[in-house]
Amino acid sequence: MATKAVRPKKRKIAVRGPGKTPIKLIVNGETHELLVEPRRTLLDALRKDLGLTGTKRACDEGTCGACTVLLDGKPIYACMALALECEGRSIETVEGLARNGKLHPIQAAFIEEDALQCGFCTPGQIMSVKALLDENPNPTLEDVKRAVSGNLCRCGAYPKIFKAALRAAELLRSGS
Amino acid sequence: MPKVIKTRTEFEGHVFEEYVVVEGEGLSAWDAQTPLRYIGRQIPRTDGPERVTGKAVYTFDVQLPGMLYGKILRSPHPHARIKSINTQRAERLPGVRAVLSFKNAPKLSFRQGQTFLFDEIVRYVGDEVACVIADEEEIAEDALELIEVEYERLPFVLDPEEALRPEAPNVQPSGNLLNGKPDIYERGDLDRGFSQADLIVERTFRTQCALHNCLETHGSVALWEGDALTVWDSTQHIFGVRAGLAQLLGLPLHKVRVIKRYMGGGFGSKNGLGKYTVIAALGAKATGRPVKIMLDRHEENLAAGNRPSTIQHLKVGARRDGTLTALELKAIVNAGAFCTWPPSVGGPARQLYLCPNVKTEQYTVFTNTGPLSAFRAPGYVEGTFALESLMDELAHELKIDPLELRLKNYAEIDQTTGRPYSTKGLREAYERGAKLFGWKALTSNPSPVAHLRERGGAVGERATKLRGVGMASQIWSGNGMPPAYAIVKINPDGTATVVTGTQDIGTGTKTVLAQIAAEELGFPIEKISVEIGDTQLGLYAPLSAGSMTVASVGPAVRLAAHEARQQLLDVAAQVLEVPRESLAICDGLLSSPALKEAVAIKDVLEKLENFMIIGRGAREPNPEDVAVNTFGAQFAEVTVDTETGEVKVERIVAVHDSGRVINPLTLSSQIEGGIIQGLGYALFEQRVVDRNTGVVVNDNLENYKLPTALDIPEIVFEMVDRPDHRANNLGAKGVGEPPIIPTAAAIANAVANALGIRIYELPLTREKILKALKRV
Numbered sequence: 001m002a003t004k005a006v007r008p009k010k011r012k013i014a015v016r017g018p019g020k021t022p023i024k025l026i027v028n029g030e031t032h033e034l035l036v037e038p039r040r041t042l043l044d045a046l047r048k049d050l051g052l053t054g055t056k057r058a059c060d061e062g063t064c065g066a067c068t069v070l071l072d073g074k075p076i077y078a079c080m081a082l083a084l085e086c087e088g089r090s091i092e093t094v095e096g097l098a099r100n101g102k103l104h105p106i107q108a109a110f111i112e113e114d115a116l117q118c119g120f121c122t123p124g125q126i127m128s129v130k131a132l133l134d135e136n137p138n139p140t141l142e143d144v145k146r147a148v149s150g151n152l153c154r155c156g157a158y159p160k161i162f163k164a165a166l167r168a169a170e171l172l173r174s175g176s
Numbered sequence: 177m178p179k180v181i182k183t184r185t186e187f188e189g190h191v192f193e194e195y196v197v198v199e200g201e202g203l204s205a206w207d208a209q210t211p212l213r214y215i216g217r218q219i220p221r222t223d224g225p226e227r228v229t230g231k232a233v234y235t236f237d238v239q240l241p242g243m244l245y246g247k248i249l250r251s252p253h254p255h256a257r258i259k260s261i262n263t264q265r266a267e268r269l270p271g272v273r274a275v276l277s278f279k280n281a282p283k284l285s286f287r288q289g290q291t292f293l294f295d296e297i298v299r300y301v302g303d304e305v306a307c308v309i310a311d312e313e314e315i316a317e318d319a320l321e322l323i324e325v326e327y328e329r330l331p332f333v334l335d336p337e338e339a340l341r342p343e344a345p346n347v348q349p350s351g352n353l354l355n356g357k358p359d360i361y362e363r364g365d366l367d368r369g370f371s372q373a374d375l376i377v378e379r380t381f382r383t384q385c386a387l388h389n390c391l392e393t394h395g396s397v398a399l400w401e402g403d404a405l406t407v408w409d410s411t412q413h414i415f416g417v418r419a420g421l422a423q424l425l426g427l428p429l430h431k432v433r434v435i436k437r438y439m440g441g442g443f444g445s446k447n448g449l450g451k452y453t454v455i456a457a458l459g460a461k462a463t464g465r466p467v468k469i470m471l472d473r474h475e476e477n478l479a480a481g482n483r484p485s486t487i488q489h490l491k492v493g494a495r496r497d498g499t500l501t502a503l504e505l506k507a508i509v510n511a512g513a514f515c516t517w518p519p520s521v522g523g524p525a526r527q528l529y530l531c532p533n534v535k536t537e538q539y540t541v542f543t544n545t546g547p548l549s550a551f552r553a554p555g556y557v558e559g560t561f562a563l564e565s566l567m568d569e570l571a572h573e574l575k576i577d578p579l580e581l582r583l584k585n586y587a588e589i590d591q592t593t594g595r596p597y598s599t600k601g602l603r604e605a606y607e608r609g610a611k612l613f614g615w616k617a618l619t620s621n622p623s624p625v626a627h628l629r630e631r632g633g634a635v636g637e638r639a640t641k642l643r644g645v646g647m648a649s650q651i652w653s654g655n656g657m658p659p660a661y662a663i664v665k666i667n668p669d670g671t672a673t674v675v676t677g678t679q680d681i682g683t684g685t686k687t688v689l690a691q692i693a694a695e696e697l698g699f700p701i702e703k704i705s706v707e708i709g710d711t712q713l714g715l716y717a718p719l720s721a722g723s724m725t726v727a728s729v730g731p732a733v734r735l736a737a738h739e740a741r742q743q744l745l746d747v748a749a750q751v752l753e754v755p756r757e758s759l760a761i762c763d764g765l766l767s768s769p770a771l772k773e774a775v776a777i778k779d780v781l782e783k784l785e786n787f788m789i790i791g792r793g794a795r796e797p798n799p800e801d802v803a804v805n806t807f808g809a810q811f812a813e814v815t816v817d818t819e820t821g822e823v824k825v826e827r828i829v830a831v832h833d834s835g836r837v838i839n840p841l842t843l844s845s846q847i848e849g850g851i852i853q854g855l856g857y858a859l860f861e862q863r864v865v866d867r868n869t870g871v872v873v874n875d876n877l878e879n880y881k882l883p884t885a886l887d888i889p890e891i892v893f894e895m896v897d898r899p900d901h902r903a904n905n906l907g908a909k910g911v912g913e914p915p916i917i918p919t920a921a922a923i924a925n926a927v928a929n930a931l932g933i934r935i936y937e938l939p940l941t942r943e944k945i946l947k948a949l950k951r952v
Contacts (some may be wrong), residue, residue, distance in 0.1 A: 004493050036878015053237035056440070058391040059473040063877035066391055070524060094230040099608060103225065111224035114841045117849055118682030119227035120391040120440030126228060149885045152877060154441050155682055156852030158888045 016084060023087050027052065028096030036083050044068045045083035046093060054123045058152075064152030068124035069093050077129040077150075079136045094123035097130070105171035106130055106164070116163035117155035122162040125151045137173055141166065183797035185657035187722045189520025189555050191592070196658040196797045203731075204838070205739055205899050205907035212588075214691040214701055215906075216897075218841040222706070223438075223680070224686045226887060232438040235410040238397045238469050242568030244273055246459050246469035247316035248452065248479065249306040249323055251298035254544035254870025256333035258296050258305065258325060265322040266308055271315035273463045275323065277306035281458055284424050286451060287547075293424075293454055298327075299347055299513035300544050301870045302478025304451050306510035307444040309459040309467055321632040332544040334870055336488065336510040339541050347513060347542035354515055354540035361526055362535045363591065364802040369533025373493025377570050381490060381562035382937040384862040385510065386483040387476075387880055388551055394442020394480045394713065395470030398456035405460075406433045409453055412442040412681050413719030418711045420449030425457060436709045442681045443853075444550030447517075447721050477875035481549025484862060485510045486521055488562040498576050498691025499583040507559070509540045512547035519548070519795065525562045525809055526592055527805075528651050531584040544870055547939075548865075550721060553913035556652055557920060561938060564921035568928065577619060578925070579610055582649055590803030598799065600905055601833030601896035602649065602807035609647070612892055613811035613829040618645045640818050643826075646925025647811040648918035650683030654910030655804035655903060656727025656836060658795040661715040664693055664736040666744055666789035670764055670778035672699055674706045674736070678717035678729045683912055685725050689733050691838060691905065696737035697744075698761035723806065723910025733903040740791025747789070748780045764897040796904065804903045806914045808832030810851070812922040816930045818949055821942030823927055825855055827890040832914050835900035836907040847893050847915045854919025856883040860939050 017038035025032050025042075027050060043060070044067070046052045053147045058066035067078040070092035081105045097104035105131050109115070116122040127147055132139055132147035139147070144165040153161065179198045184191065205211060226232040263275040279296035285294055294304060310316035331345035338344055339352040346352060360763055370376060391409075391522040393625050397408040405427060414434040422432045423850075439446070450467045459467040486509050493502040507521040522536025536711075557860060569579040586603060589596045610616065662676035674693045680686045686706045694701040707713055717729045741761065749756035765774035781787060798804060811829040816822070828851050837843055860881035864873050874880045895917075899907025920938060929936040933948045 006501065013890050037314065039311075045312075047237075049240070051239065052230070053233065053239070056234075056391070057236065058440070059877050060395070061473065061876065061878075063473075064391065093230075098229050103228065106227075107228040107858060110228045113222050114220060114684075116221075116222075116224070116227055117393065117684075117845050118441040119232060123230050146883045147887075152391065152884060153881050154368055154389055154853075154882065155845070156444075156849030156883070158852065158883075158885050159848050159891060160845060161885070162888075 005036050017176045020176060023084055025083065025086060025091060026089065027091045028093060038082065038084055040083050041079050042081040042086050043078035043091065046078060048167070052079040052093055054122060056120050058120065065123045066121050068151060070127055070131055071132060075128050094126055094167040097126070106168040107134065109168035109171060111165040112161045115157055115160040117157050121151055121153045125153065125161055129168060132165070133169055135174060137169060139169055177369050178591050179796055181691055183658065184800065185798060186653040187438060187670040188550060188653065189523035195796070198797060202796055203735060205901045205905055210902040212695060214695045215838055216840070217240045218430040219686055219687055219691055219701065219839055220841065222690050222900065228701050230321060233434065234438045234440055235395055235397060235408045236392050237852065238398065238408045238468065240399060240466040241914065243397070243466045243468055244309050244311060244459070244463055245305050245313040246456055246467050247311045247320055248304055248314065248455070248469065248475065249300060249320050250475065251303040251305055253298060253327055253329055253333065254301050255330040256298050256327040257330060258298065259328050260326045261306065262324040263306065265324070266319040269319045269322060271311040271317065271388045272308060272319045273311065274309040274459055275306060276455060276458060276462070282452065286518050287514040289647055293451055300546050301872065302475065303513065304547055304654055307455045307459060309463055332870055334543050334545055334865055336508050336541040338541050338557045340539065347544055349389055352519050354511060354518060354542065354543045357796050359518065359524060359538040359540070364533030366502050366504055366535045367389050370493045372501040374496040375573055377566060377573060378491040379566055379569065379936060381488045381565060381698055383486045383558045383561055384938050385485040385863045386551060386857055388443045388445040388481060388878065389477065389861050389880065389882060390441030390443060390445060391393050392478040393471040393473065394446060394450055394452060395468070396453040396456045397466060397468040398460040400460050404431045404433070405457055406435065407453060407457065408435045409448060410439050410659065411436050412446045413448065414679055414680060414709060415716055416713050416719055417449050421454065421457060424454055433712040434711045434906065436679050438680070439681050439725060441702040442552060443552045444721055446721045447550050447719055467730065473877060474875045477880065478546050478872055482546060483551035483554065483557070484512065484519065484548035486558045488521065490562050490566050492566055492570055494570055494574065496574065498581045500529055500585050502533040503531045505536040507538045507751065509538060509547065511540050511542050513542060515542065515548040516539055517550065519550070519558070521554050521555040521559045524559040524651060524755055527590065528563060528649060530587040530591070531585065545865055548721040552850070553652060555856065555915045556917050557854070560648060560650065561924060563749060564918065565924055565934065566645065568925045569934065579606060579615060588806070593803055595801060595803045598802040598804045599835065599898060600807055600901040601898055602809065605807060605809040605833055606830040608894055609809045609829050609831040612831070614810060615647065642816045642818060642930040643813065644816065644928070644930025645811065645813050646922050646929050647809060648921035648925060650808040650832070650914050650917040651789050652723060652806050652914050652917055654723035654727065654806035654914065655798060656724040656910065657718065658797055660717045660728040660732045660795040662729065662732040662736040662793045663715060664697070664733065664740040664791045666740050666781070668781045668786055668788070670776060670781065671703045671705070672697055672740070674704060674733055675713050675715055676708055676729055676733060677711060677713055677715045679709045679720050681720045682838060683725065684845060687842060688726055688730065688838050692730050692733050693737045696734050697741050701766045703764055718865065723914065726796055727904055727909050730906050730908060732795045734905055735793030736791045738791065739793065740789050743791060744777065747784070751780045753781055799902045804832070804900065804909065806832070806834045806909050808914050810918040814923060814926040814930055816945060821945035823859055823940055823945060825889040825923055827892065828919065828922070830891070830893040830915060831896065832911065833896035833898070834911040834914060835894050835898065835903055837897045838906065843895070843911055846911050848891050850913070850915025851891055851919050852883050852888065854916040855887065855889070855923065858920035858923040858938060858940060860941065862939050901932040
């Protein structure tokens with residue numbers, strides 16, 4: 001019962017293809033030049049062309065949230081965007097959170113609260129929480145539930161995901 | 177010398193005897209006086225950092241140089257014969273490297289001969305027809321559309337009751353009833369039992385087909401190096417996949433390696449070898465390049481298994497005081513097109529309550545629908561819903577509190593074997609659960625429904641929300657079993673490595689095994705690494721199913737750690753020149769009254785160059801004179817919106833007994849997860865098959881409704897947490913499946929309590945609630 005439909009705003013893009021076409025993607029602050037078919041999704045470009053497999057593919061049709069990444073700071077389902085549409089825009093994935101070998105407070109909170117079981121939905125959950133906390137550093141439980149309501153977890157880690165998000169908010173507010 | 181003995185094991189409601197080799201000395205479970213540093217502590221997952229950073233490599237993430245992708249063409253018909261198949265146009269598409277079908281692939285028997293890898297007869301919508309291997313997934317998908325298949329449509333049957341009729345088309349050549357006869361269990365004298373009853377209640381319950389929807393779909397990557405095959409597989413049983421591949425492909429075991437590092441859920445659906453794995457291996461052989469086949473979400477929901485639908489005719493007889501005199505169950509299970517492991521729907525009826533006269537009869541029926549597989553506590557979730565619903569009806573008829581009725585029929589022994597339980601904390605679970613929930617206060621009013629309605633709205637206001645409470649009980653195995661092997665190596669630098677062939681399917685196995693080794697060795701947990709998920713490690717461990725991983729593999733790890741510790745003490749005593757008995761190991765340090773100060777293990781072992789300590793452990797047999805089971809009770813409070821029909825689960829209180837708790841943190845995740853899956857099953861999960869075409873109309877996550885963040889109730893739980901000293905050397909039993917077993921039953925009982933009307937069919941959708949309310 002996903003309630004949060006997140007899709008990138010459609011922007012006018014030049015006609016390209018058929019066949020592979022060069023594009024530039026800015027992922028976690030680094031620019032990558034790659035050659036993809038116009039039909040390649042952002043998700044597959046990240047996973048297959050850039051080897052960033054932290055972003056998971058679970059439904060490939062915008063219904064589960066496992067591939068949530070941030071596009072210009074907003075959470076989107078990477079399977080619902082073409083790589084071409086994201087050219088020149090800022091893309092943030094789970095691989096970009098830890099800095100200098102130190103986990104991001106959201107990641108640390110997910111481990112401490114055991115907010116994961118199989119871990120397959122975890123990168124998407126973490127990115128949804130990141131988007132929430134970037135915008136609202138002091139969320140309520142209801143805010144958290146809404147923020148991750150478009151991220152399915154089949155193992156049922158939800159109660160702990162809520163706890164982890166609130167704990168991460170606390171950690172971030174206290175600057176640790 | 178190793179000794180061969182016979183041992184009795186129970187797996188998912190099936191009991192069997194097997195031979196087991198016993199070696200080494202036994203260890204008894206830690207007693208209450210032993211100070212424990214790691215067992216029973218909240219240890220965060222040791223592999224948490226990999227999982228939260230995206231570094232964990234799941235099968236879906238494996239990318240090998242030169243890797244090709246496979247996509248499977250599936251039958252659009254529920255039953256058909258393939259008259260012809262033309263793959264030429266597909267083969268000509270640039271980027272296509274091979275197309276496999278029954279025309280060019282070996283005819284390999286699958287599922288005990290019920291189908292072939294590529295069969296000329298397709299038996300459900302989604303059955304495998306052909307596979308394209310191509311440079312890119314997109315090309316493979318394009319090529320699927322170019323394969324021309326001519327089908328001769330055959331008559332089909334989707335409904336298990338219809339399939340049992342003599343005129344029904346045969347799904348399997350041998351007939352539609354598995355094994356040609358029902359599976360019958362009987363004890364006592366049923367007729368006499370019913371004649372002794374003051375009251376007989378008889379109802380028919382129906383449960384739906386539920387889909388696992390593991391977020392990581394089923395799939396494999398296959399790589400040949402010479403005549404040796406390596407397969408990465410999203411599986412709960414690496415050794416089972418290895419055995420299956422070796423047998424089908426005619427390979428010796430030492431030429432097949434199966435790896436599963438991380439896995440995105442299984443829930444029973446990944447217990448065995450899948451066709452996609454064999455197809456990937458054949459495709460890799462044919463092209464000389466590694467091949468990856470991961471199912472997409474739709475295929476996952478057609479061909480990767482399900483919790484089968486059931487029809488359960490249940491009849492119970494009782495005396496006026498609530499004592500059960502007879503219990504009869506006739507269950508029909510919709511197996512789908514293939515079935516080699518039927519769920520045990522009659523398990524709860526046979527085991528849960530004291531009743532001398534019991535008969536269960538199960539008809540497992542083939543139909544032209546996607547095949548069943550195990551799904552977290554297969555059979556028991558379905559069977560418990562029916563039994564615990566009927567117990568509530570009986571309680572209502574007899575005007576006895578539902579909890580009282582259950583206590584009245586409490587079983588002190590396992591009636592299927594006559595053995596006493598090793599431990600049984602169900603009474604305590606009932607009592608603690610009732611107290612935590614406030615059961616007495618909520619049910620004490622002579623008219624509970626009216627009482628609860630008052631809580632739904634202000635006096636005088638027309639209540640549109642009905643509140644109700646209900647409870648249900650749980651029995652399951654979770655005893656674990658041999659064989660399972662482990663070694664513990666102590667490295668020269670004072671670190672230790674646990675090696676065993678089990679797999680962590682998301683339950684926290686790795687962490688728990690590290691705790692056990694750290695405890696036994698006396699090492700800090702940071703110094704322990706755990707190597708699992710690879711058959712090449714060489715140490716067999718059973719499938720991760722049946723709530724048996726910790727109770728099977730954990731004891732072997734403890735024995736291995738114990739042996740390693742003994743060797744370490746032998747060596748240290750000689751190196752340090754102190755009496756062996758005087759030495760103690762704590763926190764990775766050796767101490768002795770004979771030493772001035774504690775010595776690091778590293779300092780001893782490094783004197784011995786690259787000497788390595790290797791301790792071995794093998795799971796001991798199960799006890800012969802007791803039944804080892806897990807128990808629990810759950811209480812549910814719901815509100816039902818009489819205008820929309822929506823059921824909201826407000827809270828669940830759960831108390832379970834699975835012996836000793838090794839890690840309360842990861843355990844709590846299992847409990848919550850089980851309850852949440854049970855909630856989805858109770859309220860909205862249901863595969864819908866079109867009656868006219870056999871097509872699954874909700875084979876996606878848009879229309880197959882999983883619980884989301886917004887559906888989660890307050891969950892309160894406690895564990896009885898009493899070590900079961902007879903179970904194994906840890907005193908621990910499984911906890912993966914128990915929490916899902918009573919949830920749907922407890923919710924259904926709460927909804928019946930709220931409405932004053934019972935709905936006999938899951939899931940409890942809004943449509944059913946509104947229909948029921950119109951009858952008021």
